[in-house]
Amino acid sequence: MATSRLERIGTIFSRMEALLKQGAIKVDDRPLWYDIYKAFPPIVEPKFARPPPENKTIRPILYKEDVVRAKFHAKGHGISTNLLVPSGETQTKRLLQKYEALKSEGVAEDEIIEKSVTAVSKERPEFEKEENVRVNKESATAQVLEGADIKNIFNDK
Structure with a gap:
């Protein structure tokens, strides 16, 4: 299996689709990305044999x-x-x-x-x-911090 070249045949989506169609994977066990990929397929199919895109220079944008x-x-x-x-x-x-x-x-x-x-x-x-920032005294965080003893936090009680 280590020398398998299956990644060069088809795409991950097509292989997952085949596994679902053949019953090797249950419909409930399909990955989360499968439905999203099916609903929003890419414009260009991501195949192994596709040539790499051209490296276009990025224009510097400074305001x-x-x-x-x-x-x-x-x-x-x-x-x-x-x-x-x-x-x-x-x-x-x-x-x-x-x-x-x-x-x-x-x-x-x-x-x-x-x-x-x-x-x-x-x-x-x-x-x-800073002196005018209002703190919500009823929040859970404020109540926890009010009862916290930071100086003696690691002392045994």
Whole structure:
């Protein structure tokens, strides 16, 4: 069986179909992928004898915002996003807007990053600040953490 070349004959789907048709595998024991493959067959049959696809070069896609983001990260400014805040405006978006505003005002390129980071950190909305984040006291996690004694967690009781 180790020298078998059956993978070159047909596809996995055609062999599974034959096993189901002959009764070697029960219908209830068929793999999950079988029904999905049958409902959504590939455009090109994945056969062993098919020639490999052409290697097409991938065009580099860079937006002007990517360059600005790279400048922020190169200077060591982490751009974080609070996923608990339902507003659609992220800190990155505000940084980019402030960067463009300072650039249009004619601020020197070296100072733009520092000024935009300080401006965005000052204008953080109140609901994003850590002290105003509301914790649901009724949640199971909050109740478990309330009774946990982290300092003595490994001591015998």
